[in-house]
Amino acid sequence: MRRYGKNPDEDDIRHRPNPKGNRPRTNIRPKHEDASEGMVLTVDRGRLTCLVEDRPVLAMKARELGRKAAVVGDRVFLVGDLSGKKDTLARIVRIEKRASVLRRTADDDDPYERVVVANADQLAIVTALADPEPRPRLIDRCLVAAYDAGLEPLLVLTKSDLAPPEKLLETYLTLGIRYVVTRRDELADGFAADRVREYLTDRTTAFVGHSGVGKTTLVNALVPDDRHRTTGLVNAVTGRGRHTTTSALALPLAGAPGWVIDTPGIRSFGLHHVDPSRVILAFPELVPGTEGCPRACSHDEPDCALDAWVADGHADPARLYSLRRLLATRERREGD
Numbered sequence: 053m054r055r056y057g058k059n060p061d062e063d064d065i066r067h068r069p070n071p072k073g074n075r076p077r078t079n080i081r082p083k084h085e086d087a088s089e090g091m092v093l094t095v096d097r098g099r100l101t102c103l104v105e106d107r108p109v110l111a112m113k114a115r116e117l118g119r120k121a122a123v124v125g126d127r128v129f130l131v132g133d134l135s136g137k138k139d140t141l142a143r144i145v146r147i148e149k150r151a152s153v154l155r156r157t158a159d160d161d162d163p164y165e166r167v168v169v170a171n172a173d174q175l176a177i178v179t180a181l182a183d184p185e186p187r188p189r190l191i192d193r194c195l196v197a198a199y200d201a202g203l204e205p206l207l208v209l210t211k212s213d214l215a216p217p218e219k220l221l222e223t224y225l226t227l228g229i230r231y232v233v234t235r236r237d238e239l240a241d242g243f244a245a246d247r248v249r250e251y252l253t254d255r256t257t258a259f260v261g262h263s264g265v266g267k268t269t270l271v272n273a274l275v276p277d278d279r280h281r282t283t284g285l286v287n288a289v290t291g292r293g294r295h296t297t298t299s300a301l302a303l304p305l306a307g308a309p310g311w312v313i314d315t316p317g318i319r320s321f322g323l324h325h326v327d328p329s330r331v332i333l334a335f336p337e338l339v340p341g342t343e344g345c346p347r348a349c350s351h352d353e354p355d356c357a358l359d360a361w362v363a364d365g366h367a368d369p370a371r372l373y374s375l376r377r378l379l380a381t382r383e384r385r386e387g388d
C-alpha cells in the first residue's frame with residue numbers, strides 16, 4: 053500500500069499526570085479489561101452504531117473519554133450490553149489510535165476541524181463528467197485533503213454516457229492519479245461495480261463527492277443489497293431518514309473484503325487545516341529539491357528552491373506545476 057505521509061493524531065497522545073506519585077507502575081491496571089472491540093459504522097446525534105463481532109450495537113461515549121469524539125471508522129472498545137437488542141445502549145470506553153484522519157473545515161476561515169473519517173487508506177473522489185459539470189478546483193481540494201491525510205486518491209468519473217472523460221483526465225495525468233470511469237448502462241449490468249471493486253479490495257475507502265454526481269447509486273452497487281441507501285440518504289444502519297444523516301456511513305464491500313465509507317454530499321471542502329509540508333509528500337521526486345528552501349517554505353513563494361532545482365533538470369517541470377496548482381487551491385475562490 054502506498055502511503056503519502058504519517059498522520060500523527062495529536063489528540064491521541066494523552067499527557068496524564070500520574071496522580072499516585074511514585075507508586076509502582078504495576079498498581080496501575082488498564083481499566084475495562086473486559087471491553088470488546090468494535091468499529092464505528094455511523095454516528096447520529098451522539099449515538100454511535102458500532103459493529104461488534106457481526107452485530108450492530110448502539111452505543112454512547114463514556115464520560116471518561118471527555119471531549120474526545122469517536123468518528124466513523126474508529127476502532128473502539130465497548131462495555132455494557134453488547135447484545136445489539138432493541139433499546140440497549142453500550143458505552144465506548146476507549147478509542148484506538150488512528151492510522152489516518154480525514155479532516156475538513158466547513159470553510160477555509162473556519163478553524164473548527166471536523167474529523168470526517170478515521171482509519172481510511174483511500175479517498176475516492178466521485179465526479180460526474182456532466183450533470184453536474186465537473187469542478188476541477190473541488191477535485192484539487194479533495195486531492196490536497198487526501199495527501200494531507202495520507203490517503204491514496206482514486207478518481208471515480210461517473211456519467212460517461214453524458215460526456216467523455218479525456219479532457220478532464222488530461223489535467224490529472226501528471227499527478228499520476230489512478231482513475232476509473234463509469235457510465236449508466238454499466239451500472240445496471242454490474243460492470244461498473246466490478247471495475248470499481250478492483251480498486252477497493254482489502255482497503256477502507258472513503259467516498260466524497262458533490263451532491264448529484266451519482267455517489268449513492270455507485271455505493272449501492274458496491275455494497276450488499278440489504279444495506280442500500282435510497283437516494284435521499286436514508287441511513288441504512290439506523291433506518292432513519294435524511295434529516296438525521298449528517299454522518300458518514302461505513303458499509304462492507306460486497307464480493308470482496310473491504311469497507312466503503314459513504315460521506316454526505318459536499319458543496320465545498322475547506323482546507324484551513326492543511327499543512328503544505330505534507331502535500332509535497334505526494335511528489336516524492338521533488339522532496340530532495342526542497343533542501344535549499346527557506347524554513348517553513350510553502351513551496352509556492354518566490355524564495356522556494358524548487359524553481360531553480362527543476363530548471364536544472366532534476367525533475368519534470370509539469371510535476372512542479374501540478375504541485376503549485378494543488379497548493380494554490382488553499383486560497384479560496386468564488387464557488388469553491
Ligand SMILES: Nc1nc2c(ncn2[C@@H]2O[C@H](COP(=O)(O)OP(=O)(O)OP(=O)(O)O)[C@@H](O)[C@H]2O)c(=O)[nH]1
Binds near residue numbers: 210213263266285
Ligand atoms: N446518466 C447517468 N446518470 C446517472 C449515473 N449515475 C447516477 N446517475 C443519476 O444521477 C442522479 C444522482 O444520483 P445519486 O446517486 O442520487 O447522486 P449522489 O451523488 O448520491 O447525490 P446525493 O444523494 O445528493 O448526495 C440520479 O438521478 C441517478 O440516477 C450515470 O452513470 N449516468
Ligand SMILES: [Zn+2]
Binds near residue numbers: 346349351356357358
Ligand atoms: Zn520551497
